[in-house]
Each structure stands twice: as structure tokens, then as C-alpha cells.
Amino acid sequence: VTPPPLRPAITYRGDLNAGGSISDGNTDNKLANVGGRFQARSKRHRFTFAGKYNYGEADNEINERNATASTKYDFFVTTKFYSYIQSLLERDDFEDLTLRSTFGGGFGYQILDSDRAELFAEAGVSYVNEDYKRGADQNYASGRWSAGLNWAIIPDRLRFFHIHELYMSLEEADDFYLRSEQGFRLPLVRNLLANVQVDYNYKNQPAPGTRRADTTYILGLAYEFQF
Secondary structure, rough: OOOOOOOOOOOOEEEEEEEEEEEEOOOOOEEEEEEEEEEEEOEEEEEEEEEEEEEEEEEEEEEEEEEEEEEEEEEOOOOEEEEEEEEEEEEEHHHHHHHHEEEEEEEEEEEEEEOOEEEEEEEEEEEEEEEEOOOOOOEEEEEEEEEEEEEEEOOOOOEEEEEEEEEEOOOOOOEEEEEEEEEEEEEEEEEEEEEEEEEEEEEOOOOOOOEEEEEEEEEEEEEEEEO
């Protein structure tokens, strides 16, 4: 009897994605974005690193430039229940934001974890520090809620993904910040996929002269790997 293959003690997976557009004529627009995610997972431990960068021009004037980087460590107390610590760094020139940094921890639950679907939810507390170019700097303790779904709607044909984080100030109830990513991926050839994505951020108390909501539409390619 041939025994089943052993699952590696540690698995690695991730993706790299890029998109953009150029238009010339009556309007002169340039858009570009790059991003990536890397995850290492063992029975008890999971490390996740992610980052992205968006840049845009309209008629030779920059109208979008922002970057995000995050790290997260999960320790699985049981096969589904885990504790975590996380950090997030963000910069957005057009949000008047020099740097937003968060650090915190809490608990999560891996509701689904299969090749077909992954679903998690988690909650905790975080310390938020916001440095603005012109507006007043802020720092405060916040509650943090996050959830994510990666679902193969049609295996090997169509996949939906969504992830969001919500930070709510524990000092002022009206001060909250939501960031999210969602979209679809369609396999093209081997590990190459078409990526259709919408990033939506909402800051209920933005810096003076800036808007509450930011939406970025991304159409590009993604490369996924796993070993």
C-alpha cells in the first residue's frame, strides 16, 4: 500500500500583481500599481507580509501616490482559534498623510480553511498614530475588526477575494477608518491570472481639505506561487 504524501512542515505561498493604463490625446492619463503578498504557514504559526503602491498622473500632474505595507503573525492555539499581532504602515500624499502606523493584537477564528474556500474573522485592539503634513497629528487606542474571504466560485476558473480592516477609536466614537480590497481572479496560463480589483478606503474624520472616501480600480495581471 502506497502511503499518502506527507504535507510539508512549512508551506509558502504568495502573489505578485501589477496593473496600469496610459491614455493620450484629448486626455493624458497614466496609472500604475504594483502589489504583493507572502505567507509562511506551519501547524501552529502563520506569518503574512503584504505591500502595494499606486501612482497616477493626469495631464502631466500627479493626482495619486500612496503606499501600504503590513505584517502579521498568527499563533494557532487550536486548529481554528488563534491569537495575532499585526502592524500597518500607510502613506498617502493626497490624503495629507505622511505616515499612519498601527500596532496591536487580538484573537481570530479560521472559519474555513480548504482548497475551495478560506474565511477568517478576528478582533482586537491597536494603537494608531497618524502624522499629517498640514493637519493636526493624532494618536489613539482603537478597537480593530478584520475579516477575509478567498473563495473559488468555479474551481480553476473563477475566484473571488475580499479582505477588510476597521479601526474604531476608543476615545471618540465618530473617528473610525476602514480599508478594504476585493475583486476577482481568472486563471490564464499556469500561475498567471487576470486580476480585477477594487480598493476602497474610508476615513470618517479626514484631514482638512481631503475627502472621506478613496476608491481605486485595478485591472492587471497576477502571478501566484506555492511550495
